[in-house]
Amino acid sequence: MIIKDMMPAFELYQPTQVADALVLLNRFGKDGWKLAGGNDSLSWFKERAKRPKAVIDITGITELKGIKETPDGIEIGALTTLSEIERSPIVQSRYRVLADAARRVASPQIRNTGSIGGNVSQDARCLYYRYGLACYRAGGNTCFADTPEGVNREHALFDTDRCVAVSPSDTAPALVALDAKFVIRSSKGERVVSAEDFFVGPKIDIIHLTSVQPEELLTAIRIPKDWAGAHFYFEKVADRDAWDFALVNVAAAIVVTNGVIERSRIASGGVSAVPKRLNVVEEVIKGKPQGADIAKLAGQSAVRGARPLNYNQFKIPLMSNLVTRAVRDASA
Amino acid sequence: MATKLIGQNFVPHDVVAKVTGRAKYAEDFRADGMVFAKLLSSPMPHAKIRHIDTSEALKMPGVVGILSADDVPAFPPPQTPILAKDEVFYVGEPILAVAAVDEQSAADAIEKIKIDFEQLPHVLDPLDSLYPGGPNARLSGNVAAALINMQTVKWQASDFADDKVLPMGKPAETWSYGDIDAGFKDAKLIIDESFVTAGYSNHSMEPRTAMAYWQGGKCFLYGSNQSHTAAVPNIARYIGINPKDLVLIAEYCGGGFGSKIPGYPIMAVPALMSKKINRPVMMRITRLEEYAIGVARPTFQGRAKLGFAQDGRLLAADLYIVHENGPHIGAGDFRSAGNALSFMYQPKAMRFQAIPVLTNTPPRGPQRGPGENQLVPVIEPLIDKAARELGIDRVAIRKLNAPDGNSKIGGDQGPVTSAFIKEALDKGAAMFNWDERKARSGQKNGTKVTGVGIGQGYHSAGSNGFDGLLRLTPDGKLHVHTGIGNLGTYSHSATARVAAELLNVAWANVVIERGDSRLGLPWNSPQAGSLSASTESRTNYVAAMAMKAQLLDLAAQILGGSADDYEVGDEKVASKADASKSITYAQAAQKAIDLGGKYSGKEVPDDINPVTKDGVAMIAGTGLIAVAKDNLPRVGVTPGLTASFAEIELDTETGKFKILHMLTVADCGTVLHPQGLGHQIRGGNVMGIGMARLERHVYDPKLGIPAAALLYQAKPPTYLDVPAEIGFAAVELPDPQNPMGVKGVGEPPLGSGASAITTAIADAMGGHLFNRTPVSTDMILNELNGRPQAHKPLQVNSV
Numbered sequence A: 001m002i003i004k005d006m007m008p009a010f011e012l013y014q015p016t017q018v019a020d021a022l023v024l025l026n027r028f029g030k031d032g033w034k035l036a037g038g039n040d041s042l043s044w045f046k047e048r049a050k051r052p053k054a055v056i057d058i059t060g061i062t063e064l065k066g067i068k069e070t071p072d073g074i075e076i077g078a079l080t081t082l083s084e085i086e087r088s089p090i091v092q093s094r095y096r097v098l099a100d101a102a103r104r105v106a107s108p109q110i111r112n113t114g115s116i117g118g119n120v121s122q123d124a125r126c127l128y129y130r131y132g133l134a135c136y137r138a139g140g141n142t143c144f145a146d147t148p149e150g151v152n153r154e155h156a157l158f159d160t161d162r163c164v165a166v167s168p169s170d171t172a173p174a175l176v177a178l179d180a181k182f183v184i185r186s187s188k189g190e191r192v193v194s195a196e197d198f199f200v201g202p203k204i205d206i207i208h209l210t211s212v213q214p215e216e217l218l219t220a221i222r223i224p225k226d227w228a229g230a231h232f233y234f235e236k237v238a239d240r241d242a243w244d245f246a247l248v249n250v251a252a253a254i255v256v257t258n259g260v261i262e263r264s265r266i267a268s269g270g271v272s273a274v275p276k277r278l279n280v281v282e283e284v285i286k287g288k289p290q291g292a293d294i295a296k297l298a299g300q301s302a303v304r305g306a307r308p309l310n311y312n313q314f315k316i317p318l319m320s321n322l323v324t325r326a327v328r329d330a331s332a
Numbered sequence B: 001m002a003t004k005l006i007g008q009n010f011v012p013h014d015v016v017a018k019v020t021g022r023a024k025y026a027e028d029f030r031a032d033g034m035v036f037a038k039l040l041s042s043p044m045p046h047a048k049i050r051h052i053d054t055s056e057a058l059k060m061p062g063v064v065g066i067l068s069a070d071d072v073p074a075f076p077p078p079q080t081p082i083l084a085k086d087e088v089f090y091v092g093e094p095i096l097a098v099a100a101v102d103e104q105s106a107a108d109a110i111e112k113i114k115i116d117f118e119q120l121p122h123v124l125d126p127l128d129s130l131y132p133g134g135p136n137a138r139l140s141g142n143v144a145a146a147l148i149n150m151q152t153v154k155w156q157a158s159d160f161a162d163d164k165v166l167p168m169g170k171p172a173e174t175w176s177y178g179d180i181d182a183g184f185k186d187a188k189l190i191i192d193e194s195f196v197t198a199g200y201s202n203h204s205m206e207p208r209t210a211m212a213y214w215q216g217g218k219c220f221l222y223g224s225n226q227s228h229t230a231a232v233p234n235i236a237r238y239i240g241i242n243p244k245d246l247v248l249i250a251e252y253c254g255g256g257f258g259s260k261i262p263g264y265p266i267m268a269v270p271a272l273m274s275k276k277i278n279r280p281v282m283m284r285i286t287r288l289e290e291y292a293i294g295v296a297r298p299t300f301q302g303r304a305k306l307g308f309a310q311d312g313r314l315l316a317a318d319l320y321i322v323h324e325n326g327p328h329i330g331a332g333d334f335r336s337a338g339n340a341l342s343f344m345y346q347p348k349a350m351r352f353q354a355i356p357v358l359t360n361t362p363p364r365g366p367q368r369g370p371g372e373n374q375l376v377p378v379i380e381p382l383i384d385k386a387a388r389e390l391g392i393d394r395v396a397i398r399k400l401n402a403p404d405g406n407s408k409i410g411g412d413q414g415p416v417t418s419a420f421i422k423e424a425l426d427k428g429a430a431m432f433n434w435d436e437r438k439a440r441s442g443q444k445n446g447t448k449v450t451g452v453g454i455g456q457g458y459h460s461a462g463s464n465g466f467d468g469l470l471r472l473t474p475d476g477k478l479h480v481h482t483g484i485g486n487l488g489t490y491s492h493s494a495t496a497r498v499a500a501e502l503l504n505v506a507w508a509n510v511v512i513e514r515g516d517s518r519l520g521l522p523w524n525s526p527q528a529g530s531l532s533a534s535t536e537s538r539t540n541y542v543a544a545m546a547m548k549a550q551l552l553d554l555a556a557q558i559l560g561g562s563a564d565d566y567e568v569g570d571e572k573v574a575s576k577a578d579a580s581k582s583i584t585y586a587q588a589a590q591k592a593i594d595l596g597g598k599y600s601g602k603e604v605p606d607d608i609n610p611v612t613k614d615g616v617a618m619i620a621g622t623g624l625i626a627v628a629k630d631n632l633p634r635v636g637v638t639p640g641l642t643a644s645f646a647e648i649e650l651d652t653e654t655g656k657f658k659i660l661h662m663l664t665v666a667d668c669g670t671v672l673h674p675q676g677l678g679h680q681i682r683g684g685n686v687m688g689i690g691m692a693r694l695e696r697h698v699y700d701p702k703l704g705i706p707a708a709a710l711l712y713q714a715k716p717p718t719y720l721d722v723p724a725e726i727g728f729a730a731v732e733l734p735d736p737q738n739p740m741g742v743k744g745v746g747e748p749p750l751g752s753g754a755s756a757i758t759t760a761i762a763d764a765m766g767g768h769l770f771n772r773t774p775v776s777t778d779m780i781l782n783e784l785n786g787r788p789q790a791h792k793p794l795q796v797n798s799v
Helices: A018-031 A040-048 A080-086 A089-094 A096-103 A110-114 A116-121 A171-177 A281-286 A293-304 A313-328 B015-020 B101-112 B124-128 B180-186 B228-241 B265-278 B287-293 B333-344 B374-389 B394-401 B422-430 B436-439 B491-501 B533-559 B583-597 B610-621 B674-694 B748-764 B777-784
Strands: A012-014 A030-036 A054-057 A067-069 A073-077 A181-186 A189-194 A216-225 A231-237 A248-257 A260-269 B035-041 B047-053 B062-067 B094-098 B114-119 B143-146 B146-150 B174-177 B190-198 B209-213 B219-225 B246-249 B279-283 B300-308 B314-325 B349-358 B448-458 B468-470 B478-481 B510-515 B566-568 B572-575 B581-584 B625-630 B639-651 B655-668 B729-730
Touching: A018 A181, A018 A216, A018 B143, A030 B448, A040 B448, A040 B491, A054 A110, A067 A089, A073 A089, A073 B436, A080 A089, A080 A096, A080 A110, A080 A116, A080 B748, A089 A096, A089 B228, A096 A171, A096 A248, A096 B246, A110 B143, A116 A171, A116 A216, A116 A260, A171 A231, A171 B510, A181 B374, A231 A313, A231 B729, A248 A313, A260 A281, A260 A293, A281 A293, A281 B035, A293 A313, A313 B610, A313 B777, B015 B639, B035 B101, B035 B265, B035 B287, B035 B349, B047 B094, B062 B101, B062 B265, B094 B101, B094 B265, B094 B510, B124 B349, B143 B228, B143 B349, B146 B478, B180 B300, B180 B349, B209 B265, B219 B228, B219 B265, B219 B279, B228 B265, B228 B610, B246 B533, B265 B279, B279 B533, B279 B566, B300 B374, B314 B333, B333 B374, B333 B448, B333 B572, B374 B394, B374 B448, B374 B748, B394 B448, B422 B436, B422 B448, B436 B448, B468 B533, B468 B583, B468 B610, B478 B491, B491 B510, B491 B533, B533 B566, B533 B572, B533 B581, B533 B583, B572 B583, B583 B625, B610 B625, B639 B674, B639 B748, B655 B748, B674 B729, B674 B748
Parallel strands: A012 A054, A030 A054, B035 B279, B219 B246, B314 B349, B478 B510, B655 B729
Antiparallel strands: A067 A073, A073 A216, A181 A189, A181 A216, A231 A248, A248 A260, B035 B094, B047 B114, B062 B094, B143 B146, B174 B349, B190 B300, B209 B219, B209 B279, B300 B314, B448 B639, B468 B478, B468 B625, B566 B572, B572 B581, B639 B655
């Protein structure tokens, strides 16, 4: 730390139209940086660990704000704040799991400035990576966390590949549970991807946690009607009950008919580089009566294949218990 | 006595400024031509500085100067240096400062500075350093503290045979009293546990920012400090000037918790940079820098062996503390911890051993109840274990072993002024409905289980020998001059009310003079060590008595007769025989100015401190001035004590718990300011919750870089981690050795609050002892699921 905690200079652009933002992103490519609420970006800048040439502040683009109803469900603009989502009547009544997840992000101040697009796009919180060390995720060729003595209490149980950092987002698992689609635009056009294609692990891209390219912009998240009004469950366990990242979180959408689980989508954060969809759990509980017995099995199945590091073994019972609770306690 | 002000709530004068943002903290000041300084800090935990090349930095636009170790006073190691020279001892240690027209330019210039480091072995865990062949935190040794010379100590490998038990090699300090061998022989139950308490940063909300300039040969320093006059000599020493040449402006302080008691080394950097470049210099300290230089609580690795009689009486105690002292002179927590154990539980015999070991982590210093407060959260669960095994009520075993006013303290078994912790335990138990609540202990409700906790806290809470300074002005105002400082406890105002009460002055007619050396401030205690409420009650008492005598004297001079013929009433002095014969305080003030001499501060008593004399000289001739030294007797330690109670509900599936109910009762003598007492108790309890469940230093063992530096990583408790209501009360029994009966209360609620939580956790978990703070979510989960803990039993700083 020769010098830290002091933001270096950058060029600042403040477009008010998506089209203008896309021109700028195209122009600067890897030297450009998309700034929304700033809760992740500014800490990177202050650490002097990421030093973009140009910062494109998209917060003036009004078309990216707000929640609107569509024939297929709802569309949430990427700049919609977490506070708006947590308070939105339509989200609360039909897609409660997302409101519950948004409400558990950080603190009221951060939720007032933090956007849904930023929350799902935020970078990993691994100590070493944030410190600016040349680890795999930073383009280097080592991992400091995946060692016998490394600080890895908050790291991954699953799907690690050189990097063991986790997805820190609370809303991401909820969006996976809701089968959300991510609308990504660039000057070449628009693509709409599922959560599975939006969030990426180190096997696919060790540098980024999402598939959004430098010249692309996440503009909206669409939530289909399929899971509206399902039984929902969200729970986050962190050391502190506010202003803290999840040790583990879980989000579930479960369609229960006459007490029997018809179908479900369940995801867990804080356990892998992506919000981990728990397909095995979904299989295990399908067609079974919702209750304590199947919930226990669900919890056991959730952690099969977990490969803990030295300090994060507690995440195995934690994740297992949270999945048990989700299946047991999900309610309309 | 019937009181108008003492024991009543009031709104302190500066509250409106604080809530409206008008209050000026160090960072808010500006001066013409002011430049900004930034620090270059060590990237390594331990290294030699072989060469520094600043040539490129000096060429950068906007740069106006560089200050390095050669430009600042040097102090003999292991005193904390202002800037590192030759050797750096922890990541984040300041090496030099660059001043520029703005912070951006200074930071960019710092990146151009080339330093040739030679990396040296570093150490985070004291036991690693004590192991044969283990690394030393300094080239000059691995053991040092105040009164313990720098030395190298290595224990025998055989001392470390059992990794679950604290090795106990040769200590650096020891004391004992009584026959502990006989005590353990007679004991019915012996509890012998090794423990760890995590160190963590004070993390004051306001970092130690300072702005300085020089004018007329004096250094004007705008800083953030807990104390005022008590800090001036020390800050002057850091700058290398006569205390008379330092004008300290420190009206507000955004928290210190012990880290800003007598000033601190980095204050000298803007002061000396300003002298060097002849411009005002502002140095804003960032959160990361505050973490590095802002003082941290020392870690303990300890072992307590306690021998109890059948009836629960503590017969013998054997305490060993390996105190992690950071890289410099650090703190004396180990000593306070030994004293606390001897006093709080009154063992009939006790041995205390300790060794302060240096590590390559940030410098240690006092943090709210240094030593006492990290010890009790690991000792109180042991007291509960004894209660359970001996079949004694948990309140009863504490009362049985509790001190009273005749009890002794420490290795030399010295006296105390009073102790009413038994009364606090009784009052707390009644408020808490102890008998009803304890029946819920271990009760299950679905996945939840109830735990009931009880904890005690202690810190010495009063001093004497400082000066009081009062001034009546011809407008009838009573000016209470105070050098205490403004930490946020409002003891500056609460103790001013002592003078107002004794002189029958309405609170609206009281002006508090503080926060700026130019106002004429007396030599007062630091605002630390739970001292100021008790200590400055005394100084304002003696000054009020002196003023009273002067008022009577002046009345006699104006109206005739002798002083004995008069009495003071509501802001006037009247004849006892004829109440219509009177002078107002305003008239007395004018008369004092006319008479001069001892009445207006032109002459002062010989025994007052030179700092007070300088202060009086600034205001002499402006009113009736009463100045006096507190020569009232005080024999022994003045103890402040608290008892806390808590009920928690622990979710066995998540390892998380909610604090359902919490309250604390204080033995703090006469309560000056009930609301202030509530703030101190609630604030202390909240910090205790942080200590019990959340806060700890974590470092990467290979790189020595901090993992708990920023606030979101360090995890002080948030609103949602503490109960919405924390109850409070006091036993309201006066201390016989304070004229107003006052004792302090700032520190003990942290320890008692933390202990109420650790004992509640143990209670919820069937008496399981973690023997470690903080008890984090992962530890609870591992234990509940039959998994081994991830950390080694005595591991510190890397977990």
